[in-house]
Amino acid sequence: MSIEAKKQIIDVGDGAAIPRKSDRGLFTAWRIAFFGAIGTISYLAYSKPDPYLEILKFVPDGIAVTFKVTLGAILLAIVIGLITGLGRISKNRLFNGIASLYVEIIRGIPLLVQIFYIYYALGNIVKVPAILSAIIAMAVCYGAYMGEVVRAGIESIAKGQREAALSLGMNGRQAMVHVILPQAVKVILPPVGNEFIALLKDSSLVSIIAVADLLRRGREYASESFTYFETYTVIALIYLIITLFFSKIIGVMEERVSVNK
């Protein structure tokens, strides 16, 4: 065996990135979309600074708010989802019942209604800042979906894994934490990534409660300058760039996890 061939085997054994099928070649769909969007927005800002550059200058704090809401909500939603998912498979009837009720109710109410409800209902009891109640509303909603993702992930792990762990002398909790959950993460990660992207886009709904996110900043600009077409073009491109950026990160994370399979 030549040295090169040996090296290749070692590389693979070390877990170096194995290119995914879709990542081969210079012109992947992702690259065309991502750099296309960046190119378009730069070209527009350069060739027609008024209004495109003006819009770009107006919206950055909105992007920051969108990030804040999305990241806050996703972290909270993962925690809620994990608890809910465990509840859904729990043999404890009360825990199971509460988790199931939560999923059934929240899944059945539109997010926009929940945002309104949490904002104005909470407002009557405690003074919660708009951003915080936006994060809570998004997390409560996505936590229910995330719970189902977690449940499906855990249920996808073969029963024998748990039995093997128990026969090694682990108790139920240890088996879950050390054997089942680490394997379930691989299954859960792609749909969680999906939820993340969906949440990021749905965060535009919080503009209804006067949270100055990307969409609201855009609408504020448009409503004063009357440049609706131009503004929404820019807003759409920014959302596209952000979601593509995150979908790439999630893709890389998936790859990392799957290499260890």
Add this chain to the structure above:
Amino acid sequence: MKSLRIMTAVLALGLCVVSAAFAAPKKAITVASDATWPPMEFVDANKKVVGFDIDFINAVAKEAGLQVTVKNTAWDGIFAGVEAGQYDAIISSVTITPERQAKYDFTIPYVQIGQILVVPKAEKGTKIADLKGKKLGAQIGTTGAMEIKKVAGVELKTYDEVGLAFEDMAAGRIAGVVCDEPTAITYALQKKEYSSKFKIVGKSFTKEAYGIVVKKGNKDLVAQLNKGIAAVQKKKIDAQLKKKWQLK
């Protein structure tokens, strides 16, 4: 078979001629209004769009020989809609401003109003500048929002509807709302759930006039509406309507 086809054609042609002859000479137009701005335009208990503006446009249309359908449209994008030709005109407490005039055509002014500040009863400040460091609310894209924006040091929060701004003030999240005086009076003094909580401070601090908005270049419609407005004003119908809707 052929004769049948000819007969149908003749019948269709006949129908056209007849309907043309009997069609009302009135020109039908659709007018958009954001019905969240009492007492100018709002949805009443019977789910009907009512208010001063609605009565006014109907009176104008009668004088101008137009047939009007009012379409309840969200404020955000109401201008984009007239530009895209989804309706022919807007009557929705639209202040005539130079920026708006550059983009759209306006009729002659039909009502004079001003912006005014509404605050919780405990508030001591009497103008926007007194509320530095606090959050003030207004409906998105209104002259009220623009007035708040002019004052440095206060944070503007924009809402889709002015009613949501008042609701947020009732919840204690913002320290004031700026909107047109008639609407402020409705929310601060006449709405049961708010009249014990809010007060209007000072006098209206802008001089504005409402106009009906038409797509840029639609001179015929502007002329027709202007004719109607002039007739309504001459017959003092607008004064009656002001009385009916309790405008100053």
